[in-house]
Amino acid sequence: MTVVAPGASAARPQLIREINEKVLLDHIRRSGPISRTELAGLTGLSKPTVSAALSSLERTGLVHVTGQRTGVPGPAASLYEVRPDAGYVLGLDVGREFLRGAISDLAGTVRARLSVRTKAGDAMARIQELADLTATLATETGIDVTQLTQTVLGSPGVYDPRLDALTLTGRLSGWDSPATLAALRDRFGTSLMIENDVDAAAIAERVHGHGRNVDSFAFVSVGTGIGMGLVLDGKLRHGSHGVAGEIGYLPFTEGSGSDQRDARKRGGFDASASAAAVVRAARRAGVRGASTAEKVFAAAARGDAVAAAVVAEEALLVAKAVCTVITVVDPELVVLGGGIGQAPGFLEAVSQQLHRLAPVMPDVKASVLGRESVVAGCLAAGLDRSWQTLVGRVGTQG
Missing domain, CATH: 1.10.10.10 (Winged helix-like DNA-binding domain superfamily/Winged helix DNA-binding domain)
Known part of the structure; x- marks a missing residue:
């Protein structure tokens, strides 16, 4: 009964x-x-x-x-x-050198976008810069910050509920302090959502890039830092402890650019294959003017044989990491992002090594979303969250 x-x-x-x-x-x-x-x-x-x-x-x-x-x-x-103006979403990308942000309406139209070089020397100063950036964006959009229905911050690191803080925050000094997270919440209120920056880029790839209509793909970002966003069965996966995709900690300490101090702080693969590692390897090899990874790749493209050898070594390291991902989750697609991942000719070099190493060969493509991918992913995540909130209010109004 x-x-x-x-x-x-x-x-x-x-x-x-x-x-x-x-x-x-x-x-x-x-x-x-x-x-x-x-x-x-x-x-x-x-x-x-x-x-x-x-x-x-x-x-x-x-x-x-x-x-x-x-x-x-x-x-x-x-x-x-x-109604596009029923609410607004703020997406922020916090980096070591640049802060980027944008505001979109609920239809997904970007109303204002801005990128500034950070001058902050510590976490609190960086938070103030984020607040200033937000105020400027709101003014350009013609809204008050109280009209923001969701704020999503793309940041290095993962949330640790035991500490109530971000951890594994890489090169952002002081960003892993509990005081930092408390200050962010105080500045941006209850609508704040924090997403790992590479995961946010993977969301952007799913919504705007090669990941559209693909159920399983890995977005591998290689640049100032190294990370991965993993989409399986159409959903972004964070793992039990939030560290799914932290491939910078793969125990790779190979290559002439490897730095043991970096390996202890940020992981072996990061120490061996990040932009700083490429610069170290190029300098040790005698490449002239190797002040940035971009200049090393440019020298290789001009026919510098020593620089080309450094780039080839980098491609092999990245291919080994991607091969590891392939053998564990077997994605349909691998997208390379970041300054190195999207460098001219790098996709072909990695693919060539993968054909030799991997048991199966997924599609491998270079992202075309550029430097705004983290912000784009934050906006996409914020729009979804905003609509969940607004739909939840249906029936309680009127």
Whole structure:
């Protein structure tokens, strides 16, 4: 026998209305502008039910009529879409040299974008710069910061709940202090979400890049630091302790650019294959003007045989790491990102080594998203979170 709790019968119609509104809102977000008839066909709901739900969503300010569809049999049909100004998302990328940020509306249109070189000497100064960057972006967008429905910060490191702090933060001095996380929360409020920067770039790759319509791929970033974002079965994977993708800690200490102090701090593979390691290897080999990894790659492209040997060694190290990923998770696609990962000719060099090393060969591509990939991923994650929050409010308003 089924026992119905008191009030359950009265609550059931309201619950059904809320579910219908959430379903319609999701379809409008993904497929709008869209008509009532099209929504009825997509959802299987009756036209009167669709009309009632749309009226409720209009009252809450989440959707509006954006025009009419003409030129088809029958009367002109009103078209519905989400109200872009129902909320705004802030995406921030905190790096050692640059801070980048952007604000988008709920339709995903970027309203303002800015990149500044950081002058901060410590974590608190860097947080102040992030706050200043946010204020500038809000002014350019023409909104108040209170209108931000979600803030997502792309940062090196992973969250450790035992310490209530970020750990494995690489080269950002003081960023792993509990005081840093507390100050970030104080500055950006309850809407703050922190995502690993490489994971954020992987999200951007899934939404805007080669990862679209690919269920499993690895985004491998090689540059100032080394990391990986792993998407399996269409979902970003963080692992039990948040360290899925921290391939900088693979125990590779090979190559003339390896630094044992870096290996202890940031992992063996990072010490052997990051941009700093490439510079160290080039200098030891006698490459002239090897002040940055970019200059080493440029020298190799000009025909400098010594620089080319350094680049070849780097490609072998990265191929070994990618081969390890292939044998563990067997992704359909591997995307190379970061300053080194996207360097001209590097994709071909890594692929050549992989053909020799790997038991199977996935598609391997270089990312085309550039330096704004972390911000783009933060915005995408923030939009999803914003819509989850707004959809959760459906039925509690109006």
